[in-house]
Amino acid sequence: MANNKGRRRRFGAIRRLPSGRIQARYPGTDGVMRPAPITFETTADADDWLAEKQTEIRRGEWRDPEAGAVSFRAYADKWVDERELAPLTHDLYRYLLDKHLFAFAESDLDEITAPRVHEWRADRLRTANAKTMTAKAYRLLKAIMETAVDDELITRNPCRIKGAGKEKAAERRIATVAQVDALANAVGMRWRLMVYLGAYGPMRPEELAGLRRRDVDVDNLRVRVRLAEPERMNGRRVQGDTKSEAGTRTVILPAFLHRELRWHLESYAEQGPDGLLFVGEKGAPFRRSTFGRRWRKAREIVGMPEGFRFYDLRHTGHTLSTRSGATLKDTMVRAGQSSEKAALIYQHSDDERQEEVAAGLDATVRKARAAAAQRAPDKPSGTNLARDN
Secondary structure, rough: EEEEOOOOOOEEEEEEEEOOOOOEEEOOOOEEEEEEEEEEOOOOHHHHHHHHHHHHHHHOOOOOOOOOOHHHHHHHHHHOOOOOOOOOHHHHHHHHHOOOHHHOOOOOOHOOHHHHHHHHHHHHHOOOOOOOHEEEHHHHHHHHHHHHHHOOOOOOOOOOOOOOOOOOOOOOOOOOHHHHHHHHHOOOOOOOHHHHHHHHOOOHHHHOOOEEEEEEEEEEEEEOOEOOOOOEEOOOEEEEEOOOOOHEEEOOOOOOHHHHHHHHHHHHOOOOOOEOOOEOOOOOOOOOOHHHHHHHHHHHHHHOOOOOOHHHHHHHHHHHHHHOOOOHHHHHHHHOOOOOHHHHHHOOOOHHHHHHHHHHHHHHHHHHHHHHHOOOOOOOOHHHHHHHO
């Protein structure tokens, strides 16, 4: 390629503009000539820039400068749609894009720089109670931008803040046996078994929503958790698999729940093998919003902290099971949790061991109830219905 002195160059071309500045152009890997993003004061400066660009191409590090001119929101929407996400994960990602990553919506991918990410995160963290969601949003942003790197739309991921995607989980609250009984009483007769299964199952809310009559063996105190029915943000429930393979399990209940279980089936569960175990007053599957109001009211009646969630009943069950002699593996099997820790592969918890755990849990709860009854004989910790003599 000739320059304005008439000699040929090995790579690229330069020319002097009417302004006196020097323009450099080079061929990309596709053969298309592209101008440098700036002009140069001298020919030597232009030559140096072309040499760097040639080295970049030889090393395979060159990216089309126009490749990153893709709307972040358009790319992010496509990124979410192309993945096989669980319904609740899909809803969460859409929520994060709308409510937490909106600052990048109108930007092109190559306009999202490391300083902008730093600034965005600092701004989000200044918002009250936004630490957890900011960490989730940062992880999503980082994953999207990493795919953009793989797609050769940008050269480097701008999300490089160490530890920014980690969530510091708040310490889980634990209820006493007396408080679980009080919550079960306060939430109402229709829902009291849900409280007990949440604590002593311990089952997740979406697992409780999916329970059917055929999943319950009253005589042998077993509940089969086969599926989960989480509620999406639009209020609709979607039937699907449990959270993990470990989530599909048989839970052996402590003996004191025998009468609770039988009485609920006789009084509130839908009829037929596929009848739902928990339904609302009008016969519809329970709604998170409706049950949430009852839960908050019960929590207030009992005097529990505002931050005590229904999900914290699981932690209560974990703790009581451990106190009754259960191993880590025992509690993992019971709660339907999985772990990649190699040490756990060599541990085992079969039905016989789970029966021992349930018996230990039964003894722990009965002992706590008896102690509470001795302290306040006029105010027993549970109703007569809750005690199976």
